[in-house]
Amino acid sequence: MSESKVKTLLEEPLRVVNIGLEGFAKELDQQGVKVIQVDWTPPAGGDTKLANLLSKLGT
Amino acid sequence: MKAEMKVIEDANREALKRMLSGDPVLVDVIPAMEAITELKERMILHAGPPIGWDGLCGPMRGAITGIAVFEGWAPDLEVAEKLAADGAFDFHPNHHFDAVGPMTGLTTLSQPVMVVENRTFGNRAYCALNEGLGKVMRFGGNDDEVLDRLRWLRDVLGPAMSKALRSGDGISLKSLVARGLTMGDEMHQRNVACSGLTLRAMSPALASTSTDTEALSDILSFIGGNDQFFLNIAMAMGKAIMDPVRGIEGSSLVTAMSRNGTDFGIRVSGTGDKWFTAPVEMPEGLYFPGFTEADANPDMGDSTIVETIGLGGFAMGAAPAVAGFVGAGTASEAANFTRTMGEITLGENPEWTIPALDYLGVPTGIDIRLVVETGLSPTINTGIAHKEPGVGQVGAGVVRAPMACFEQALHAFAQSVGVS
Numbered sequence: 034m035s036e037s038k039v040k041t042l043l044e045e046p047l048r049v050v051n052i053g054l055e056g057f058a059k060e061l062d063q064q065g066v067k068v069i070q071v072d073w074t075p076p077a078g079g080d081t082k083l084a085n086l087l088s089k090l091g092t
Numbered sequence: 093m094k095a096e097m098k099v100i101e102d103a104n105r106e107a108l109k110r111m112l113s114g115d116p117v118l119v120d121v122i123p124a125m126e127a128i129t130e131l132k133e134r135m136i137l138h139a140g141p142p143i144g145w146d147g148l149c150g151p152m153r154g155a156i157t158g159i160a161v162f163e164g165w166a167p168d169l170e171v172a173e174k175l176a177a178d179g180a181f182d183f184h185p186n187h188h189f190d191a192v193g194p195m196t197g198l199t200t201l202s203q204p205v206m207v208v209e210n211r212t213f214g215n216r217a218y219c220a221l222n223e224g225l226g227k228v229m230r231f232g233g234n235d236d237e238v239l240d241r242l243r244w245l246r247d248v249l250g251p252a253m254s255k256a257l258r259s260g261d262g263i264s265l266k267s268l269v270a271r272g273l274t275m276g277d278e279m280h281q282r283n284v285a286c287s288g289l290t291l292r293a294m295s296p297a298l299a300s301t302s303t304d305t306e307a308l309s310d311i312l313s314f315i316g317g318n319d320q321f322f323l324n325i326a327m328a329m330g331k332a333i334m335d336p337v338r339g340i341e342g343s344s345l346v347t348a349m350s351r352n353g354t355d356f357g358i359r360v361s362g363t364g365d366k367w368f369t370a371p372v373e374m375p376e377g378l379y380f381p382g383f384t385e386a387d388a389n390p391d392m393g394d395s396t397i398v399e400t401i402g403l404g405g406f407a408m409g410a411a412p413a414v415a416g417f418v419g420a421g422t423a424s425e426a427a428n429f430t431r432t433m434g435e436i437t438l439g440e441n442p443e444w445t446i447p448a449l450d451y452l453g454v455p456t457g458i459d460i461r462l463v464v465e466t467g468l469s470p471t472i473n474t475g476i477a478h479k480e481p482g483v484g485q486v487g488a489g490v491v492r493a494p495m496a497c498f499e500q501a502l503h504a505f506a507q508s509v510g511v512s
Contacts, residue, residue, distance in 0.1 A: 078467045086502060089511045090344070091097035092461040 096342075096509045100362075103342030107361050108438050108457045110340075111401065113212050114333035118290075118325055119262040120207040121253040123246075127205050127218045128189045134165055135182045139197030139394040140352025141367040142185055145176050149353035151232025151389050154481025155196035156181065158234025162242050163200050169234060169482075187348055187359075190335065191218040192327045192394035195230035195477055196353070203242070204250025208265065208328035210336060217331035221245045221253075222324040224314070227484035230393070231477040248307050249314065256297035263293050265329045266443060269403070272322075273454070274447050278411035279326040280395060280404030281418055281473040281488050286322035291315045323395065330397035337361055344505055345438065346458040349400050349470065349493055353392035353477075358497045360460055363504050370496035375474050377489015378419040389479040391491045396472050402441050402454035405471035405490065406433040410446040410454075418473050418488045423448075429471050430455065436462040436470065460505060463498040 049068040051058040058070040076092075077083035125131050136156060148156070157172035160181070166172035175181065186193050193199055198220075205218040223241055227233040257263070268289050275285035295312065302308040315321050334347045343361035350357050357367040372391045379385070398404040408415055409430035412423030420426065430446065433455040440453030463469055469492045476487040506512065 074467050076465045083464055083499060083502065086506050086511065087461055087465050089094075089096070090461050090502075090506060090509070091094075091100055092465045 096511055099342040099509060100344060103340050103362060104345055104438055104457070104459065107337050107340050107343040107345040110213070110337045111333060111345075111457055112439075112441060112443075114266075114336065115211040116208050116265045116329040116332045117211055117262040118206060118257065118265060118328075119209045120257050121204050121221070121250045122207060123201070123250075124191075124199050124203045124205045124218070124220075125201040127207060127216075128191060128199070130189060131199075131201050132182070133201065134180060135184065135200070137184050137186045137189055137191060137193070137197075137199035138352060139193050139195065139392060140185060140350045141355055141357030141369050142183075143352045143354055144183060145179070145181070147354050149389055149392070150479045150481045151392065151477040151483075152196050152353045154232035154234045154483075155198050155229045157481070158229055158238060159198045159200050161234070162239050163202060185350070185352075186394055187331075187350060188365075190216060190331065192331045192350075192397050193220055193230070194222070194323060194327060194395045195393040195475060196232060197230065197394045202246055204246055204254075206253075206325055206328050208325070208332040209262070210332040213336040215332060215335050217328045217335060219324045219328035219331070221249060222318060222321045224318045225320060225485060231475065231483075231485040232389075232481050233484040234482050244310075249311055252298060252302060252307065252311055253294070255301040256294050259297045259301050263290065265325065268293070269326070269329070270444055273407060273410045273444055276411050276413055277322075278404055278407040278414055278473065280323065280398045281475070282319075282411045282414040283322035283326065284319045286326070287315065287319055290322055290325065323398075326403065327395055327397050330401045330403075333401050334397065339364055342509055344460050346400060346460060349396040349458075349472075350394045351391045351396065353389055356391065356494050356497055358460075358493065358501060360501045360505055362508050363501065366504065368497045368501040368504065370494035370500070373491050373494055375476050375489035375491040376419065377474075377476060377487050378417065379476070379487035380485070383478070383486035387478050387483075387486050389477045391472070391474055392477060393474070395474070396470075396493070399470055399472050400458065402437070402444065402456040405429060405473045406437075407444070407446065407454045408471070408473065409449045409452070412448070414473060418490050420473075420490045432468060433471060435466050436468050460498045460501045463495070464502050467495070469493045469495050469498065
């Protein structure tokens with residue numbers, strides 16, 4: 034990212050997309066930051082054995 | 093694409109096609125012994141996966157002692173309980189005999205069962221008549237009032253419905269349910285519209301085949317006063333739709349979900365008739381005046397066959413009124429339930445649509461892979477029974493199918509297609 038883009042990012046109001054844990058979005062929202070929450074959890078709740086199986090079964 | 097993935101994709105396409113092409117018709121009401129010829133004296137079919145007397149919950153025990161008196165196997169409830177504990181009765185799941193039953197879901201020799209025929213595939217499925225709300229056998233009730241009502245269903249309503257249905261070509265259920273969805277039913281905890289539509293369809297034949305106006309009046313009053321009358325028809329319809337989907341090699345689609353008050357069980361097309369079970373969960377909901385969560389029995393019944401075909405909790409968006417009744421929130425939250433279930437299903441039903449969701453088809457064909465991947469287990473709308481025998485219904489709520497059932501099924505399914 035160029036120096037000017039970084040400067041713009043820091044000078045303009047933040048617009049945030051938060052993926053996963055909702056607590057981060059709530060904190061930002063309470064501070065007046067525009068935030069879009071995206072519900073997301075790791076496949077199979079993070080169980081790597083099941084996730085590995087799912088990857089072979091075509092989801 | 094790997095070969096096994098192609099097999100699964102093709103199998104699931106076939107499974108969904110069979111589901112959507114089903115043509116269920118309510119054709120008759122006959123004694124269970126005629127419908128299920130394997131039934132014998134002292135044989136009791138129950139809701140849910142297999143279980144014995146020792147594992148049964150309070151309302152299930154209450155219903156069993158009641159049905160033993162009703163069938164003349166015991167002179168009273170006390171003797172019936174002793175006989176049951178001594179192993180005098182033979183217990184089997186309804187699902188093993190083309191049948192389903194709500195809550196305790198007992199099916200025995202002389203009870204009348206409704207017959208739903210799937211005219212696309214020629215198979216038939218059975219479910220007992222709905223008894224109404226409150227203190228009834230399906231919620232564990234077993235006193236004289238409950239048994240007298242069962243006798244009336246056997247001696248008056250069953251034969252009258254049989255004559256009426258046989259005088260015509262039956263009642264086509266696919267179109268009736270489509271109308272019910274547009275009228276605010278989800279076919280599990282709200283059946284007001286479909287019960288009314290069924291009564292409207294049957295009334296002329298009930299009248300023209302009746303020779304007893306007093307009995308006819310009682311019948312019309314009973315059906316007209318029972319908002320859940322259609323539930324048992326919807327269940328037999330669900331079973332009739334899902335049975336032809338069983339046993340498709342390579343299909344990860346759920347063919348049955350069911351609970352016996354102790355365990356929750358699912359069956360998957362590609363793994364045949366094996367049950368995958370886990371302890372059943374407690375519904376969260378609203379209670380009738382005078383009752384609380386402390387009175388509630390865990391989740392129970394074969395009625396989850398309704399969710400298995402995309403109705404009930406899956407069609408909550410069609411029935412915002414039920415979201416309030418089961419304590420699931422506002423109308424917009426009801427729509428979210430339906431949209432969320434779309435993430436764990438293979439498709440939508442183009443014939444069963446929800447006007448308030450821009451005619452979105454109900455989410456259809458639960459895929460165990462999607463359930464495990466997303467961590468979203470099926471949402472079920474349910475009645476809540478009192479945990480003690482003989483009391484009856486105490487509320488209604490929402491419950492989730494246990495994720496452990498789907499995880500077990502996924503391991504077995506992977507093995508069945510040669511994946512480890």
